[in-house]
Amino acid sequence: GQQPSHLIEVYTDKTFSKLFKRVFVDADSYLPVEWYDYEDGKLSLQSSWRNFQSTKSLPATLFSLKGDN
Secondary structure (H helix, E strand, C coil): CCCCEEEEEEECCCCCCCEEEEEEEECCCCCEEEEEEEECCEEEEEEECCCCCCCCCCCHHHHCCCCCC
8 A cells, every 4th residue: 555554464483485465454444455465475465454443342353363263
């Protein structure tokens, strides 16, 4: 995107050879603006959000990076 953001990358192993998640987080709101999922190191899913407004009733478990939900 065009706004300042932070990049978070999660790998499947300690050698950083296979990417698992890549998330761009808005620098002001700390909400994700782009989310990429990888399977076997290859892009499998891409999501992006604009003008996101959260509902406080959403459980925190919906935002897990573990991949076991």
